[in-house]
Amino acid sequence: MRSVDSLFVLALGASVCAGGFSAQGQTVGDPAAGKALAGQCRTCHGLDGFAKIPIAPHIGGEPAAYISAQLTAFRGGTRTHEMMTVVAKTLTDQQIADLAAWYSGHKAIADLASNPDDAPELCSGCHGADGIGLAEDVPNLAGETSIYIDTQLKAFRLGKRTHEVMSVVAAEMTDDEIRAAADWYAAIKLTIESQ
Numbered sequence: 001m002r003s004v005d006s007l008f009v010l011a012l013g014a015s016v017c018a019g020g021f022s023a024q025g026q027t028v029g030d031p032a033a034g035k036a037l038a039g040q041c042r043t044c045h046g047l048d049g050f051a052k053i054p055i056a057p058h059i060g061g062e063p064a065a066y067i068s069a070q071l072t073a074f075r076g077g078t079r080t081h082e083m084m085t086v087v088a089k090t091l092t093d094q095q096i097a098d099l100a101a102w103y104s105g106h107k108a109i110a111d112l113a114s115n116p117d118d119a120p121e122l123c124s125g126c127h128g129a130d131g132i133g134l135a136e137d138v139p140n141l142a143g144e145t146s147i148y149i150d151t152q153l154k155a156f157r158l159g160k161r162t163h164e165v166m167s168v169v170a171a172e173m174t175d176d177e178i179r180a181a182a183d184w185y186a187a188i189k190l191t192i193e194s195q
């Protein structure tokens with residue numbers, strides 16, 4: 001596996017790209033409009049982003065840039081899923097920005113019962129020991145189900161989902177390592193506070 005340091009360099013490169021994108025003028029989202037649109041999302045993600053079904057991730061309190069990027073990826077076909085591909089297909093840039101403003105406006109609070117020193121070392125530098133992402137482009141993992149985390153890591157490993165950093169991280173993980181990391185983050189209690 002590559003060292004954590006070289007992954008940080010990769011992550012830095014990735015966030016510089018993201019910054020360049022926003023400098024070209026990112027659409028500004030309106031949380032109230034996003035809340036109205038979230039009626040289409042609530043059966044799976046909840047109105048506040050606390051998921052209602054095990055295969056759907058919690059999205060409340062995720063960074064707006066991350067939510068927008070994922071919806072754009074589903075819409076464009078670079079990330080695919082039978083449900084989300086259909087949901088995202090008709091969203092406009094404005095609606096994506098509005099939904100991102102709504103869901104990111106909540107606060108994700110993690111309650112880690114275990115010793116943080118036992119957190120998976122290769123992951124905690126970016127995702128936190130408690131599963132709260134430490135940078136704008138890093139999603140929270142706290143309280144996501146094992147099945148969701150497992151599915152995403154295997155998708156990165158297979159190349160079904162791609163990302164400069166995560167494809168490299170997942171490529172060298174065994175099934176057991178994937179399971180251990182998924183279990184660590186799934187065991188953390190997540191609360192989403194509406195703002």
Ligand code: HEC
Nearest residue numbers: 040041044055056057059067070071081083084087099139
């Ligand atoms: C029928 C259920 C369903 C509906 C409705 C739905 N989603 Fe999803 N969503 C999912 C599932 C399942 C996934 C996980 C996809 C995967 O495994 O890659 C997901 C993934 C996502 C992700 C990626 C999150 C991450 O952590 O990577 C975002 C963002 C998202 N949905 C936003 C929305 C928004 C916004 C709406 C409403 C406009 C919506 N979804 C409607 C089921 C749903």
Ligand code: HEC
Nearest residue numbers: 007008011122123126137138139149152163165166169181
């Ligand atoms: C250098 C930073 C970095 C490291 C180290 C890292 N990640 Fe990630 N991770 C990211 C970024 C950035 C994303 C967002 C990828 C995207 O935009 O598709 C991500 C996405 C994920 C996702 C998808 C989450 C979702 O909501 O869909 C999972 C699961 C994940 N990482 C697990 C891990 C695990 C487990 C480890 C340790 C073995 C790890 N990551 C190490 C930066 C990192």
